[in-house]
Amino acid sequence: MLKSLFNWKVLVNLLVAIVVFVGLVWLTFRWLEYHTNHGQEVPVPNVVNKSVHDAVKILDDAGLEYDVDSANYDPKYRPFQVLQVYPSPGSRVKDGRTIRLRVNPRTWAQIAIPDVINKYSGLGFQRLDQVGLKVGDTIYEPSIQKDAILRILFKGNSVKPGTRIPRFSVIDVVVGSGPMRNISIPNVVGLSVKEARVVIAKSMFEVGLVDHEDGSKDESDIIYYQDPAAGDVRDQGMQMDLWASKKTPAELRSKIDQLNSLYRMKVDTSLPPVHYDEIPAHQEPSYDPVPVAPIPVTKKEVPKPEPVKPEATKPAASTENKPKTPASSTAANTGTTHKQAASTTPQQPVQKPKAKKVVVE
Template sequence: MLKAFFNWKVWVNILLAIGVFIGLVWLTFRWLEYHTDHGKETQVPDVTNLSVQKAVEVLDNTGLAYEIDSFNFDPKYKPFQVLQIYPTPGSRVKGGSPIRLKVNPRTWAPVAIPDIIDSYKYRAYSKLNLVGLKVGDTIYEPSISKDAVLKLLYNGHPVKPGDLVPRFASIDLVIGQGPKRNVPIPNVVGRTLAEAKEIIKQNYFELGIVYDENEQPVSDPSLIIFYQNPSAGSISDQGIQIDLWASNKTPAEMHNKIKDLDSQYRRNYAPDPSYYHSEPDFSSSFDDFEEPKHVEAPKPVERKKVTPVKKAEPEKKNTEKPVEKPKEKKKVIIE
């Protein structure tokens, strides 16, 4: 075994294999140097503060590749001005390495309108200011949603949340002015359910529950309304719910059901049935009507001038004491 290992033919094969391996490694590195231009580097030129067109020309002349990226717009610099370059100017790079240029864009990037529909108006103002938009005109429209944003307008045209507009653009807001007070309830009796819904919506009321003659909820738009609560013409505030009763029959055919509903919802309201079927009688004469007698207005009473009577001044009482006479001195006679 050892004799076979020390045979000269074995050593020749080992040496040949080592030589082939070293040759392949040397050829590989030579190929890499040729393919990657190893040892050939180019200095990065300083193109900051140049326009992007001039910077590209300089990089093309030096044989360097480039990539252009944009910053957020800065009004302190000119549009399309090169603000940064990477790698830094003066560093050495290979010819195939790209140079990244950071350029100031022409103007502000467009801004997406935030979702402020149905938001309170002051909260909507804050959201618009946060994204760099201005609040334009505020237009109030009838709506039960008081101070809520209903629509958005830009240059007079409707826009929706998510649309892109220029930064610092003015957005007009359509805001609800709130429900009105003491408004008559619209009459929807005799209308189809679809028509009644539209009338209630146009008058800024809310649709309540829709029942059939068996007090079961229904939603067929072709049904005819034969009863409503509150009643038509009653005074209420906008935004309240109006409950409806609908059927395939006409209101005249539902007379008994209407009487039952009146007994539930309008106990204090009992109109004369002839009111709905008879016409007002204007044939009565007014011959017996007596005109009021003309009464003369009383003449104004002349007021006599009264001279004020001066009151007598009370006599002043003499509070001074009378002067006493001096007493006579007693005389003493000595005999």
């Protein structure tokens, strides 16, 4: 067994296999070096703040590929200005490497106008603000849809929902201000149904029931009757019913009289006009105050006190030298008491006490 392994033929085959393997490995690496440009590197040129057209030309001259990425619009930079380069400028890359350029677009990215037609204006304004649109002027227009958004204007032109415009654009919104009052009804008798629709729409009314005499839907039929009548006043948005036929109104006189009996009120002018007297507004009766006679006040007559006759007394000398007795002190106290009583009850006369006669022996 070992002897067969060291046979020269086996050794030659083994040597040939080794040479072939090494040769394949060497050729593989050589092919990779050639295919990948091994050792052939170029620096990334600095194209930041240049326009995208100039940056593309510089990269083409350097043998590099490029990929342009439009970032969000930034008004601080010029349109189509290169904001960033990857790999960074100065890095060494192989020939043919793709360089990514981040470029400022010309304007804001476009967005679709949301469907806010016939929606309440408060919710519509909020929806427009959410998508990045700014409401400029709010134009009010007579309409039965009060406070509803009727149209959206961009640069003076009406745009439909779904139209793409730049973000943060200024738009004008037309909002309904409510129906107009007391609009005169137009006369459409004698017109075709198609023409009548146009006249009614211009007068801010709507077409209601359209009765064709022959049951067809031909828009060329002539209107021979309308309700309400021409000249009446109605509010905006009211419906007008039409009766149409291929015949002329003169040929349909009996039909018109029949419709008049149903939709027109006849006023009997043979009766005398009713006269209404105006009744003054009810007023509360006013009463004059009754004079009240003053009540006479009767004063009570107070009897005058009778004068007290003086009695004979002794000479003053005897009287002064007379000692005071209890009787005199009692008289004095009594006089004081009578004075107090007189001050409290002025109605009764105060009688002075009579002096007593004292005999001194």
